[in-house]
Amino acid sequence: MKKTLNINIGNTIVHIEEDAYETLTIYLNEVKFHFAKSADNFEIVTDIENRIAEMFSDLLQSQQKQVIDISDVRTVTARMGSVKDFEGEEAEEQGFHAEGYDYSGVKKLYRDTDQAVIAGVCSGLAHYLDMEDRWIRLIAILTVLLGGSGVLAYIVLWIMIPKAETKSEKMAMRGEEANLRGFANSYLQPFVTKSRGFIAEAFDLLGKFVxxxxxxxxxxxxxxxxxxxxxxxxxxxxxxxxxxxxxxxxxxxxxxxxxxxxxxxxxxxxxxxxxxxxxxxxxxxxxxxxxxxxxxxxxxxxxxxxxxxxxxxxxxxxxxxxxxSEFKENAEFSQLSEVKPFAEYTLQIDRTRFFTKEDSLQYHIDPSNYKGRKILSASYEDFNMPTSVSLSVEKSDNGRVSITQNFSSKGLTFEDALTNAQNIQYTFLQRDSALSFSPTIHLKKNANWRDQEVDMVLRVPVGTKLRTNRELSRYLSLYNYWECEHDENSEFIEFIMTEEGLKCQRERAEEESQR
Known part of the structure; x- marks a missing residue:
């Protein structure tokens, strides 16, 4: 059993046998000595160590073992090449190929952010296809102008193609071998060019006229x-x-x-x-x-x-x-009104507004001369509050017909919210068996909108029939209004109150016929 050591190379912890470590140390010392006079010696040696660490990790993973031995070190150093390989101009380049590895200079697709205009997709494709990046950018411009598909394609490639971050990845992107000579050349002849403006290059390629x-x-x-x-x-x-x-x-x-x-x-x-x-x-x-x-x-x-x-x-x-902040608290109060009893009621929306005391204050008009008059139009009718009126129909427990109006609002405090609710003006009228509801609420003079709402509950005895017009359907809650529609030309739809609650008149008739 050989003695093993734990070493840190390229910020990676590697388990290595002692004789293999000695061989690796000799190799790295030769590399450091050779590049000692280079201005970028530290960066070169660091990149070489990082590359060796990557190769060690690949070997351990492919061979499913835990320790680097002497043969692994010799394999890696052979692939990297020795210092003697490039000391003379006529030295032959050493190469090595093994199963699972490809260090023959084959290009890999990465995004070149060093020459990026946006994300380096075009320059990365240019390296991979061995073309000038301006031609790739021209193609990208044309695909954008001819339908816009180039934008989606660019985003997809941006997501899918990894960024060339390490030195070895940038060398693989350019098709350079990741060995000693490759790392040395990458610093002696850095692959950096000045990227021109995206639009300027495109217009240069299209010519002076364009x-x-x-x-x-x-x-x-x-x-x-x-x-x-x-x-x-x-x-x-x-x-x-x-x-x-x-x-x-x-x-x-x-x-x-x-x-x-x-x-x-x-x-x-x-x-x-x-x-x-x-x-x-x-x-x-x-x-x-x-x-x-x-x-x-x-x-x-x-x-x-x-x-x-x-x-x-x-x-x-x-x-x-x-x-x-004036919508923080909520308050409401109720108002109960008795309704004259009839066997059948007609429920409808009535947009008529009558002149009120608040209107006289707003328009500075003597109320005695206009009491009970209708307001035919108002300049602000098209700017009414959001729909804040709802109506539901329930069975009366005491046999009486009544309507409960629940006024609610919000405010900074409960007292403010209650005051805002009391500022609601809402019109509900009964003319014989016709019950008319205003579609909107109005506010008293100088009152601000604070989500005021009016929720009404009409309670009728069992057997009471209701005829509702179509416009009321948007305010009638808890009922599937359109299921009761049997005649598209009819203005009204008929309901009847039962022990189970409100039902369509047609549905009630069908139930009785089946008995």
Whole structure:
């Protein structure tokens, strides 16, 4: 049994027999002595040791053993070559080939990040195919222009092809043998070239005509960006000034403006303007500089823009956070109303609004002259709150017909949430057997939207029939409205209350016929 040692070579722990270690030490000392006068001696020797460690690991794995012996060291040093192999110009290059290994200079596909424009895919393919990388890049440009498939192909290759990180991987990428001569040559003649711009190389290959056309197209696009950006800035500024100028109590009813507290309006509008306008201005200035001028933008001016933009972002985030905090707590209250009894009811959506006391305060009109009048139109009707009305129908336990309106809202505190819920205006009317429901809620003067909702529960006795119009279906919860539809031309769908709950009139009739 030979004595074994644990050594660290190339940051890898290797178990090696003592005589093999002595042979390896002699070999490495010769290598270090030979490259001692080289400016890159440390890097060369380190790369050689890393390569030897890789070869040792491959040998142990392929032969399924744990210890390196003298034969393994001789095999590896033979593949690496000795110092004498390249001391003279006429020295013959030594080669070695064994099963499971290929050190004959065959190229392997890696991404060349040293010459990368994006991720090194094109330059890596150029090495593998023995072509100039500019031709591969030209092909890539054409595939992008002729349908865009090149983008997907590039991303797939980027993911699949590994990056050449170690010296031996970069040598394998170029088809160089990973031996002493290869490592020495890689430092004596480093494989580094200056990578040109992606677009510039493509236009050079396409010729002077295409290059000139490209400049025209680029400037045309730049002019388009400048014009659109300038009009955007003017429109943004005009909109802000006009918005602040026409702001009054009526605008508070428009969603999403109804979310903003009136005291936050001016400063939040300023913050939003700075946040959006400054990047647009920066884009216009950058486009002008790149396309038409080589003069850089004044650093002081750039710094001022950055400060204003950060200020706008800070203002916007601060006030958005304050408004969001007013949705923290939830509160609700209920209101029970008796409904006149009928054997059959018609449920429908009614968009009619009647003039109220709150409307008189909002429009500064004497309520005595307009009490009970209908509001035919309102300028903010197209900006109503999100759908926040729901209706469900349940069986009455006491034989009476009633409707419970549950008003809920959110707020900073429970008290605020309850106040917000009390600010809800909702219209429910009974005209004989017709029950009319408003499709939306309205808020009292100066009230902000805080997720106010109205959930109504209509309770009717068993045997009561209900006719609902189609528009009500989006508000009628817990029922599959369309399963009850038997006539597409009919405006109403009929239900009936049973002991089991609300059912389609047709379904009820079918059950009775089967008995």
């Amino acid at each position: 290059n000139g056309t490209g400049r025209v197209v680029f400037k045309t696009i730049a002019i388009f960006i400048i014009v659109i950006g300038s009009f955007g800035l003017i429109a943004l500024l005009t909109s802000v000034v006009a918005f602040l100028g026409i702001w009054d109590s009526e605008v508070t009813h428009m969603f999403p403006f109804s979310m903003v507290n009136e005291e936050y309006l001016s400063v939040l509008t300023l913050g939003a303007f700075l946040t959006t306008a400054i990047p647009l201005l920066a884009l216009v200035l950058f486009t002008v500089r790149v396309a038409f001028s080589n003069r850089p933008v004044n650093k002081t001016f750039s710094l001022v823009l950055l400060i204003f933009w950060l200020t706008g972002v800070g203002i916007t985030i601060f006030h958005v956070a304050k408004i969001s």
